[in-house]
Each structure stands twice: as structure tokens, then as C-alpha cells.
Amino acid sequence: MNAQLSRRITVAEYLVQRGLPAGWRYGSWLGRVAAEIYRDTYRREPGKAFRFINGRFRRVMAYRPAERHVLSEAWDAYGRYAEDRSAPVVRPVRVPAPQLTSVDAMRWTPTPSPVRSHP
Numbered sequence: 001m002n003a004q005l006s007r008r009i010t011v012a013e014y015l016v017q018r019g020l021p022a023g024w025r026y027g028s029w030l031g032r033v034a035a036e037i038y039r040d041t042y043r044r045e046p047g048k049a050f051r052f053i054n055g056r057f058r059r060v061m062a063y064r065p066a067e068r069h070v071l072s073e074a075w076d077a078y079g080r081y082a083e084d085r086s087a088p089v090v091r092p093v094r095v096p097a098p099q100l101t102s103v104d105a106m107r108w109t110p111t112p113s114p115v116r117s118h119p
Contacts, residue, residue, distance in 0.1 A: 008049045008062030014071045026078065034074035035061050041070065 011031040012022035024030075038046045038061075049062035063070055 008047060008064055009068060009071070010049065010051055010060050010062050011071065012051070012053075012060075014068075014075075018075070030071075030074050030078055031061060033077050034063070034070050037073050037077070038063070038067065038070045042067075046070075 011027055011034060015024050015027055015030070016022050035046055046061045046063060046067075048059045050057045051060050051062075052058075053060070
């Protein structure tokens with residue numbers, strides 16, 4: 001059997017096949033949903049594979065080609081989730097500048113006399 005046909009696919013590889021970057025910001029969410037769908041369908045944990053991510057090898061969930069439907073279902077579930085929720089409006093928050101209580105503190109100059117303890 002061809003090694004490419006039996007190779008497990010990860011969420012990042014699935015996203016690249018979909019035309020998105022492997023580090024897509026919702027990839028982690030998609031992976032969690034895919035794992036949940038897999039557990040509900042097969043009543044066991046998904047397989048794992050080592051992938052080189054951020055400078056080191058990490059174990060990630062990986063799916064056989066026959067289990068690719070799990071990733072498609074997770075993708076469809078994300079689409080429904082994105083349509084159902086309304087994005088919150090993010091408004092910049094203005095933080096008032098701190099008010100000086102006394103200008104005299106800015107005029108202090110050190111003297112050659114020895115430092116005394118604070119009263």
C-alpha cells in the first residue's frame with residue numbers, strides 16, 4: 001500500500017488542504033470538535049502522530065483517511081457555530097492619564113547631604 005494513502009491526517013494538514021494556513025486561529029477549536037465527534041462516533045480516543053510544530057516534535061490527534069469524515073463534520077459544525085453567533089463589537093477603552101497631585105515632586109533636585117530615612 002502506498003505510504004501517502006495510509007498516512008494519518010492532522011487538523012493542520014486538513015486546513016492546508018482547505019486553503020487556510022496551518023496555524024489558523026480556530027484550528028485548535030476545530031481539533032477539539034473533531035476529537036469530540038470521533039469519541040462520540042467510535043467510542044475511543046483518536047489516534048496520535050508526531051508532527052514538527054514550533055521547533056519541536058509534538059503528539060497531535062491524527063485521523064486515518066477513512067476517518068476523514070470526522071474533520072469534515074467538525075468543519076461543518078464550525079460553519080454553523082460561526083453563523084449562529086454574533087461577533088461582539090470591540091471598542092477601544094480610553095484610560096485617563098494619571099493626574100499629578102503636586103508639581104513640586106517634579107522639581108526635586110538631589111543635594112550633597114547624606115540620605116536620611118523616610119519619616
